[in-house]
Amino acid sequence: MNPPIQLRSLRSASRLVRLSRDGGRAATPFLTRYNHYATQSSLDSSKNPQPKRKSITVTTDDGRIKWGQLSRGEKAARATQQSVNFLVILAGAVMTCGVFTFLYLDVFAPNSKTNQFNRAVSRVKNSEECLALLGDSKQIRAYGETSWNKWTRNRPISTTIKKDRKGNEHMRMNFHVSGPLNDGVVLVHLVKLAGQHDYEYHLLALDVRGHHRVYLENANAAKKAAAKARSTIFGIQWR
Known part of the structure; x- marks a missing residue:
């Protein structure tokens, strides 16, 4: 039969008293083991640091980063880039329409x-x-x-x-x-x-x-x- 809970508590307390009388020789491994695990976790975190994201600019933005993850400056850079792209597309469309209009009026019109x-x-x-x-x-x-x-x-x-x-x-x-x-x-x-x-x-x-x-x-x-x-x-x- 297992000893009562109170008896097991008394035995644990007496064991701790003996360990303290021995000058901490038995307690040292317990503390060293605890420190070992703490040091190992810190080493693991230093070996695998989280990669830092490079700040995007007008020329380096590829659209992979979501809008909500951008800072104010990066949002301004993306908005500028999109505005420039839109103007380029609009200018190309206007030039294309102008060329087709010229060809029609000068060549194809009756x-x-x-x-x-x-x-x-x-x-x-x-x-x-x-x-x-x-x-x-x-x-x-x-x-x-x-x-x-x-x-x-x-x-x-x-x-x-x-x-x-x-x-x-x-x-x-x-x-x-x-x-x-x-x-x-x-x-x-x-x-x-x-x-x-x-x-x-x-x-x-x-x-x-x-x-x-x-x-x-x-x-x-x-x-x-x-x-x-x-x-x-x-x-x-x-x-």
Whole structure:
């Protein structure tokens, strides 16, 4: 049978008294063991210190650290970085839209300069009078202003667009044509009346040195002919 609890307590107390009489020789291992464990835990904590996080800046922030773990300065750095990124994206989008708008208005739109140039060249190549001066249509080449430097490409087509007092839009274009027989200059004058969407030919002519001008469109001559026809009544021309 196990001894009573009071008896075990008395035995433990007597043992402690004997240990104290022996000069602490028996108590020393107990204390040393206690100190050993305390020292070991401190060594373990020094061997495995918690890694310190580097402070982020505008250039080093990669977004891995959560917003709640940032200091005020780091939050300002992240906000600055995101603002700069947004401005860069916005500037790129604006430039892209500008390029597409320019290409559409200058190349793809029905009334663009490029389309009007191509139409005028087709008109010249389909005209028998122009082919008689220039030669085979397959060998005719159309280009802009020439340069004195042979290594420089031909310049863009000379084109001007202006509006008159009535709100009519005038597009004037000059370009060169070269064929197996002769070289020439094509003159184009287009007019878009106020409220309309399409241009109408006011003048389309070919000038070849040493030859008379070839008119493919001449609105002034047509107006004069119509006015002359209206002024003639019963075979009498009224002035």
